[in-house]
Amino acid sequence: MVVRKIELTKRQETIIQIVKDNGPITGENIAEQLNLTRATLRPDLSILTMAGYLDARPRVGYFYTGKSGTQLLTENLQKIRVRDYNSIPVLVKENVSVYDAICTMFLEDVGTLFVVDQNSLLVGVLSRKDLLRASIGKQELTALPINIIMTRMPNITMCEMDDNLIDVAKLLIDKQIDALPIVRPSENGYEVIGRITKTNITKAFVALGNG
Numbered sequence: 001m002v003v004r005k006i007e008l009t010k011r012q013e014t015i016i017q018i019v020k021d022n023g024p025i026t027g028e029n030i031a032e033q034l035n036l037t038r039a040t041l042r043p044d045l046s047i048l049t050m051a052g053y054l055d056a057r058p059r060v061g062y063f064y065t066g067k068s069g070t071q072l073l074t075e076n077l078q079k080i081r082v083r084d085y086n087s088i089p090v091l092v093k094e095n096v097s098v099y100d101a102i103c104t105m106f107l108e109d110v111g112t113l114f115v116v117d118q119n120s121l122l123v124g125v126l127s128r129k130d131l132l133r134a135s136i137g138k139q140e141l142t143a144l145p146i147n148i149i150m151t152r153m154p155n156i157t158m159c160e161m162d163d164n165l166i167d168v169a170k171l172l173i174d175k176q177i178d179a180l181p182i183v184r185p186s187e188n189g190y191e192v193i194g195r196i197t198k199t200n201i202t203k204a205f206v207a208l209g210n211g
């Protein structure tokens with residue numbers, strides 16, 4: 001498979017140049033300069049407007065926003081919120097065994113489990129390596145409770161639905177972890193309402209690259 005680079009077409013580049021030199025300019029006039037019909041040009045104009053290269057004002061026409069591709073990318077990146085890319089969290093109760101947690105991790109096909117107490121509030125996090133580490137000892141895994149091996153509160157890195165995805169990505173790197181619970185603060189703690197992983201960040205990255 002080859003990696004495909006998403007670029008503006010030659011015609012779109014030309015349109016930007018025309019608008020840069022002549023803007024504000026109507027769609028009709030741009031079409032005239034290119035010897036095309038207004039209808040043929042419509043998809044290109046809407047792509048360029050949606051991508052932020054051009055702006056359109058009613059009865060005035062198109063004008064160049066003056067923003068570079070990198071500037072637009074940064075602006076779009078900063079608009080992405082956690083809620084746009086969240087996944088369903090997989091929760092386990094704190095009194096279950098390491099054996100059960102391993103089974104849940106396989107059955108639910110996730111790399112991180114969030115541990116909750118009897119009030120469904122977040123108390124811990126379990127990663128693949130936490131479970132592997134517990135498994136190479138001599139302990140009986142069905143008798144070993146997860147709350148002995150989990151990373152516990154208050155050392156859990158969390159986020160909320162309205163946080164910026166880019167800030168979550170930075171946290172994943174800084175803390176060297178794979179996932180963050182998305183929480184909603186409640187009276188006595190935090191309720192887990194979602195999950196953000198490196199996969200979600202990769203999906204956002206791809207969507208951004210595809211415009």
Ligand code: ADP
Nearest residue numbers: 125127128129151155156157176177178179180
């Ligand atoms: P793995 O241990 O499988 O490489 P991680 O890098 O996600 O997976 O986890 C590294 C350590 O950090 C583990 O001990 C795990 O319990 C802990 N951890 C994972 N996610 C979080 C989080 N959101 N907050 C605090 N600690 C976490």
